[in-house]
Amino acid sequence: MTKMTIKCPECGGIEFEYPDEMEDNSIITCTGCGESRTKAALVEHANQQAKELLSRTFGDRFKPK
Numbered sequence: 459m460t461k462m463t464i465k466c467p468e469c470g471g472i473e474f475e476y477p478d479e480m481e482d483n484s485i486i487t488c489t490g491c492g493e494s495r496t497k498a499a500l501v502e503h504a505n506q507q508a509k510e511l512l513s514r515t516f517g518d519r520f521k522p523k
């Protein structure tokens with residue numbers, strides 16, 4: 459399983475405080491700027507960034523379904 463790197467949407471920080479028992483609706487707080495998001499929201503943000511990176515890298519040759 460690939461480990462996903464999650465970055466703070468606000469400051470780009472990668473250090474977070476989170477509960478021991480992580481669920482999709484768990485609140486994760488950025489230690490850099492204090493921004494709080496649910497895990498699901500942060501994962502969605504990371505997925506969007508990954509898609510944008512892919513489309514920038516491969517342009518029209520890569521079209522995610």
Ligand SMILES: [Zn+2]
Nearest residue numbers: 466469488491
């Ligand atoms: Zn932050």
